[in-house]
Amino acid sequence: MAELTAEKKKMVQESWGLVRSDMRSNAADFFLFFFKRHPTYQKLFNDFKDVKYEELDGNQKFRGHAVRVFFAITSLVDNLDDLDIVVDILQKTVKDHIPRGIKAKHYEDLMGSILAFLEKALGDKFTAAWKNSWETVAAVILSVVHAEIEADLTPAARENVQNSWGLVRKDMRKHAMGFFLFACVVVLFSYNGKIRSVMSK
Known part of the structure; x- marks a missing residue:
């Protein structure tokens, strides 16, 4: 994994600053972009899983959720200088979403879509250096996500063993x-x- 240098952190924060200047519009635009790339993922969001794609942009719950996610991303970006905080935020996020069936692949697709969206939305401003910096941050984020999901499998596996042994004990x-x-x-x-x-x- 490439090193997340101070310079890369600064580039990520600078590029995200352009996005957060119009948080509400960019958040909604991103999720429309995300669902266009991964249509089945809309079904994971109970509040608007049955809303037609063409009607999402005018849906209050959709726009509200999009903004909340972008505020969460902003928290990660703002705290890149203190990775302990970033890890803590990510661990809580992953734990909260595991019961909803969110897996590592979902996070991978999300991060891939964020990079693609930034490249599209920022155009020429999204330089190769900015892209490389975001790729490094994405790798760090996904490493934490994978570790947290794998750690959660241990108690689940233990429970399965206990349940199966319970059938034997009967x-x-x-x-x-x-x-x-x-x-x-x-x-x-x-x-x-x-x-x-x-x-x-």
Whole structure:
């Protein structure tokens, strides 16, 4: 992963400054852009999942959600000089969205769309250096997202094991006998293999 230098942080903050100058319009425009690239993702937003794409821009809940997301991004950008805060914000965001079925792929597509939107919206102002800086920030963000999602899998996996073992415990005698017979078969075949090996010598 490329190093997130002070210069790159500054470039990201400068470029985002152009976006936040008209937060409401740019936020709505971004989500329209995002849903155009990923139409199925609109279904993940209960407040406007059934609103026709052509009617989204005039939907109050859609515009409100778009602005809230852009304020969240602004918090990340503003705190790039203190990555501990960035990590804390991201961890909370990921934890809040895991129960809603949001996976790493969704964040990857979101970050990819943000970069593409910035390139489109800012035009020639979005220089190669700015793009490279955003790519570095995106890599940092996604590394935290992936780590948090993977960490959350551990308790879920543990719960699955506990639930499956609970089914076994309901009829321990039956399953214990089945396991014993299975073990006997394994030992028998192993033992027969040794006999055949000795006899063939």
